[in-house]
Amino acid sequence: xxxxxxxxxxxxxxxxxxxxxxxxxxxxxxxxxxxxxxxxxxxxxxxxxxxxxxxxxxxxxxxxxxxxxxxxxxxxxxxxxxxxxxxxxxxxxxxxxxxxxxxxxxxxxxxxxxxxxxxxxxxxxxxxxxxxxxxxxxxxxxxxxxxxxxxxxxxxxxxxxxxxxxxxxxxxxxxxxxxxxxxxxxxxxxxxxxxxxxxxxxxxxxxxxxxxxxxxxxxxxxxxxxxxxxxxxxxxxxxxxxxxxxxxxxxxxxxxxxxxxxxxxxxxxxxxxxxxxxxxxxxxxxxxxxxxxxxxxxxxxxxxxxxxxxxxxxxxxxxxxxxxxxxxxxxxxxxxxxxxxxxxxxxxxxxxxxx
Ligand code: KG4
Ligand code: ZN
Numbered sequence: 094x095x096x097x098x099x100x101x102x103x104x105x106x107x108x109x110x111x112x113x114x115x116x117x118x119x120x121x122x123x124x125x126x127x128x129x130x131x132x133x134x135x136x137x138x139x140x141x142x143x144x145x146x147x148x149x150x151x152x153x154x155x156x157x158x159x160x161x162x163x164x165x166x167x168x169x170x171x172x173x174x175x176x177x178x179x180x181x182x183x184x185x186x187x188x189x190x191x192x193x194x195x196x197x198x199x200x201x202x203x204x205x206x207x208x209x210x211x212x213x214x215x216x217x218x219x220x221x222x223x224x225x226x227x228x229x230x231x232x233x234x235x236x237x238x239x240x241x242x243x244x245x246x247x248x249x250x251x252x253x254x255x256x257x258x259x260x261x262x263x264x265x266x267x268x269x270x271x272x273x274x275x276x277x278x279x280x281x282x283x284x285x286x287x288x289x290x291x292x293x294x295x296x297x298x299x300x301x302x303x304x305x306x307x308x309x310x311x312x313x314x315x316x317x318x319x320x321x322x323x324x325x326x327x328x329x330x331x332x333x334x335x336x337x338x339x340x341x342x343x344x345x346x347x348x349x350x351x352x353x354x355x356x357x358x359x360x361x362x363x364x365x366x367x368x369x370x371x372x373x374x375x376x377x378x379x380x381x382x383x384x385x386x387x388x389x390x391x392x393x394x395x396x397x398x399x400x401x402x403x404x405x406x407x408x409x410x411x412x413x414x415x416x417x418x419x420x421x422x423x424x425x426x427x428x429x430x431x432x433x434x435x436x437x438x439x440x441x442x443x444x445x446x447x448x
Contacts, residue, residue, distance in 0.1 A: 105178020106170070107417060108163065108202070109410025112155040112195030113187025113215045114241075115146045118406030119162040121170040121177075122414045128225055130169035131407040133400070134158045137282060144281045152190035159198050166406070177208055181413020184212025185430030186242070192429035200427050209422040211413045216243060216435050218408035219370040221252065221415070222397035225407055230366050230395045235358045237351065239379075240371030241267035241284075244313045245435075246358045249368075252415060253440035258358050259311025266347060266373045269315035273322050273343055277336055287340050288376055294341025295334075299325055301346040306353045311361070313354065318346055348379045352386050359392050367394045375402040415441060 106129060111118035120131035136154050140146045167174065182199035185192055196212065203210030220236050223229060235258070236247045244261040264272065267284055274283020279290070301321045304314045322343050329335045355367055369383060374396055383394045401407055419441045 106172060106176060107179045107181050107410050107414040108167075108177050108199075109213075109406045109408070109413055110159065110163070110180070110182040110195040110199050111215075111218070111404055111406045111409045112159065112191050113183045113185070114191060114404060115140055115151050116404040117155050117158045117162055118404055118409070119159070119166040120406035120410040121166060121172060122407065122410035124414050124418055128407055128410070129172070130166045131405060131410075132162050132166045132169070133405055134162060141281050144275070146188070148188045148190055151188055152194055155191055155194040159194060163198070163202075174202065174206060177206060179203070179208050179413065179417045180206075180210040181213050181409050181417070182210070183215045183218065183409050184428065185215065185433040187215055187429075187431060189429060189431045192431065193427070196427050196429050200425060204425055209417055210425075211416050211421060211423060212428065212430075213409045213412045213416070214433055214435055214438055215404075215409075216240075216245075217253075217255075217438060218412045220247065220249070220255075220368070220435075221412050222370050222401045222405075222408040223368045223395040225397060225401055225411055226395070230368060230393070233362075233364050234366035234368050234395075235355070235362055235364050237355050237358075237367065237369045237374075238371045239266040239351065239369070239373035241265060241271065241282075243371065244315070246311050246354060247435065248358075248362055248364070251440060251442060253419075253438055253442075255435050255438065257436055258362070259313065259354060261313040261315065263314050263316040264319065266313070266315060266351065267371070269319055269347060270373065273319050274340075276319070276323050277326050277339065284372065285375070288344060288378075290337050291340040291344040291378070293334075294337040294339070294344075296341060296345070298338040299342035301325075301342050303346055303350045303353065306350055311354055311358050313350065315347065315350075318343065344376070344378055348376065348382050351379060352382050355383060356386055356390065359390075365392045367392055369394060369396050370402065372403040375399045 270284030
């Protein structure tokens with residue numbers, strides 16, 4: 094529940110729809126009452142046979158699952174469609190066919206109900222997910238966004254004012270987890286399985302580099318780490334214990350690299366609040382290490398609950414509700430953006446109001 098989002102505005106409960114990749118997520122967020130309901134359908138088992146997401150299959154499955162999920166979510170919230178004040182949907186970045194399913198359904202529903210609809214940036218959704226929790230942080234903060242497609246450090250001066258501090262030069266953190274898991278024979282999507290395996294790994298048997306921590310700057314590079322793991326794995330006895338030991342060393346390398354860069358970003362900006370979001374934000378070691386670094390250095394770290402780290406409709410409903418409340422509406426044109434620069438978004442409030 095989050096009273097602090099309530100403003101005099103037209104919104105009312107906002108339906109959020111997420112279909113950018115392989116998860117169909119639907120939620121209802123009410124600015125006055127908080128999150129009322131959310132549902133998620135994951136396509137992971139369908140894509141597992143192919144070792145990765147098949148875009149055409151993803152689109153078709155969103156078509157099958159979206160409307161039943163919308164009905165179920167409204168039912169759980171105790172609402173009918175006519176109670177909605179607006180509709181929010183992920184407009185990008187993501188798979189174009191998958192995005193179009195959510196965008197078309199959302200726009201059609203909003204049109205039929207004569208309510209406003211808004212296309213949400215998927216990464217803004219992730220970034221705002223910690224605000225779904227009790228006692229949400231207020232800007233300014235630094236955000237670490239670590240998902241399957243992105244590894245970014247962002248300075249957030251106000252909601253909607255995003256400046257990129259650092260980005261990955263190659264693989265995203267989640268992608269590095271998934272690819273490393275695959276090369277050690279774990280089934281798709283390997284990231285969470287690799288993290289579970291790492292729990293059984295012994296420390297210090299292997300040690301991998303902490304890429305780009307030895308030079309200034311806030312960019313990341315994870316593809317070399319993957320190669321180091323491959324070489325160590327191929328040269329090993331490939332036993333179960335070795336696999337766990339390698340997984341542990343890999344996780345430690347990624348987590349320490351992320352922690353070093355977060356500390357650096359906070360020092361550079363003078364900001365004392367860190368928020369972490371995206372699928373890799375579910376990683377237990379990362380959560381522990383960032384909380385420990387914060388306790389040591391006097392910054393506070395906020396995470397979404399685990400289910401809102403990975404893709405979900407709640408973060409889209411929240412981001413959309415905030416923008417609709419700020420009066421941001423769009424024409425009824427159905428438009429998605431498979432590529433979309435986060436820093437190009439309009440701020441929620443005019444500059445003078447946030448200065
Ligand atoms: O945010 P997300 O659901 O989708 C994207 O927008 O990409 O993130 C999915 C990514 C995958 O790469 C997955 O392997 C990773 O998050 N992930 C994890 C964990 N849970 C999910 N990586 C490390 N540890 C975890 N516990
Ligand atoms: Zn995502």
